[in-house]
Amino acid sequence: MQKITVNNKSFFVDPTGYEYFWPQVNGGGWEPDTYQVFDENIDDETLVIDIGAWIGPTALYSAQLAKKCVAFEPDPVAFPRLQQNLKLNEAASWSKNITVYDKAINAESGDISFGSQLDGGDSMSSVLFAESATSWVVKAITLDEVFAEHSAPDQKIFLKIDIEGGEFDLVPEIKKQLADPRVVAYISLHPHFLRRSLKKSAGTFLFIPRFIKTRLQYLRIYKKVVAALPRNKKVTINGKEYKNYTWFLLHAFLRLRTPSDILISLS
16 A cells, blocks of 8 residues: 655555556656646535546545545446555545446447557556457446536536547537536547547558548547537636637647647636
């Protein structure tokens, strides 16, 4: 068992198999901006919905800030470790604030395919890799179902999405929830996984047609993401506020590179 401390908040974990990871968290070297966003947008009345909780680095932290944290991790290798890390903290009063589910969030309820490029459990499982050698069928529920079960009327909701490329499918389907006046959303983008998936699906065309096809697909996907971003809220992409996305989309098309996070806030 190892004690992890981030911004004066502590929790216990089993580091076995993740010896490379937890020292980074403990030393402040893992996603300090993410923890800062949490500190600035979560209070003791907030419902946190952690989509892509992995082994708990954000859920175990946000539960100490929020009224309630509902965490989702469908990777069958990572989920038992998430449960184990939560159990190691059962003596802490805040541990009662967390509920964990081995389910995915999707546009529709039901079974979906989900996979890993390696053996699972490594934080990089995704619906993008559903056809990999390591894959599973997992249960999915909708965000509306989560809201209905866990949120109170007028309760502030902090939505964290970090699903290793799956956000490109999910975000366009939750436009209504992102525009909900109760919701602040922090979305991690994984363009490198999207690029890899698109290049693989482009087939064995000559260089120029494949080059163009990949970029057109990339642009089409990002246009759907942009169309889902609410116009009634502040949208910050990698620290820069956007109201017009023309340059953002042009950059995506020309370079196949985009920023790593989107923050949708109330003001």
